[in-house]
Amino acid sequence: MKKIILFSLIVLFFSLIGFHDLYSEKPHYVVTGYPVKFILEELTRDVANVTALVPPGASPHTFAPNPSDIKIVQKAKALFYVSEELDGWASKIQSRNVFRLIDLLPSNYRMNFSESHRHGNDIHEAGAEIIDPHFWTDPIAVKSLALKLTTVLINLDRANEKKYIDNSKAFMARLELLNLQIMARTVEIRGKYVFLFHPSFRYFIKRYGLQYGGAIEIDPGVEPSARHTGDILKKIKQSGAKAIFTEPQLNPGPARVIAESIGIKLAQLDPNGGVAGRNNYFDLLFYNLNVLINSLK
Numbered sequence: 001m002k003k004i005i006l007f008s009l010i011v012l013f014f015s016l017i018g019f020h021d022l023y024s025e026k027p028h029y030v031v032t033g034y035p036v037k038f039i040l041e042e043l044t045r046d047v048a049n050v051t052a053l054v055p056p057g058a059s060p061h062t063f064a065p066n067p068s069d070i071k072i073v074q075k076a077k078a079l080f081y082v083s084e085e086l087d088g089w090a091s092k093i094q095s096r097n098v099f100r101l102i103d104l105l106p107s108n109y110r111m112n113f114s115e116s117h118r119h120g121n122d123i124h125e126a127g128a129e130i131i132d133p134h135f136w137t138d139p140i141a142v143k144s145l146a147l148k149l150t151t152v153l154i155n156l157d158r159a160n161e162k163k164y165i166d167n168s169k170a171f172m173a174r175l176e177l178l179n180l181q182i183m184a185r186t187v188e189i190r191g192k193y194v195f196l197f198h199p200s201f202r203y204f205i206k207r208y209g210l211q212y213g214g215a216i217e218i219d220p221g222v223e224p225s226a227r228h229t230g231d232i233l234k235k236i237k238q239s240g241a242k243a244i245f246t247e248p249q250l251n252p253g254p255a256r257v258i259a260e261s262i263g264i265k266l267a268q269l270d271p272n273g274g275v276a277g278r279n280n281y282f283d284l285l286f287y288n289l290n291v292l293i294n295s296l297k
């Protein structure tokens, strides 16, 4: 009995003083989706806690935060999102510090959508520059962002400056290596046409010398028109592509219809991850690399 009481007291003591204080000293950053979480986790290793709002299996394009998400953001040190094209709903949440990653991405690493291309929930004025938000599918673009993002983190949390710098150096070196590995392995599929479910891998396609054929669903979460489906079907046939792709966060229906009508393979690319085997930046990229090689070679 005495032992139980003593043990309970010790647990109580640490839960009130020790563990609680240790935990709360760590900065807490909130991000929209898993790709942002993966990047932040590399840069804040052993320094901070990172929480993603968009659960695995949901698309950042179609996600809507609920009151408990808003509470989490308000308690956090900062909120990180990508851009209006991907997760613009985040900009409407009140937060102490908000950072839009697309602003930190050097302009020469950004890819634009063509003017006719509507992506996301916002309708853009004619002539306005629309930046493709899916930069994280290119490790070199991520590397170009890492330095600026590290500066942002240091400004938020000066006490851990050295840790952020060390993490950043290690992450950038691993990104360089990843790039070389992907370059070597994509040799056998270079020049092949890729038809995406939604325009989520254009950065990867450009970086590694593949050809972007088009997307089945230009506006994620919105059923494509019969005319667009007809056009893309014709392009797929002409290209001689062996496979088209679905994504776990979006209804695969429109891709299934095309695959069945022309007898082409369906495979799954995953721009977001957050599930077993795709739960860090490097595993996510390797998963998609393997899917592309296996379906296109």
Ligand SMILES: [Zn+2]
Pocket (backbone or CB within 6 Å): 061, 086, 134, 198, 199, 200, 220
């Ligand atoms: Zn997207």
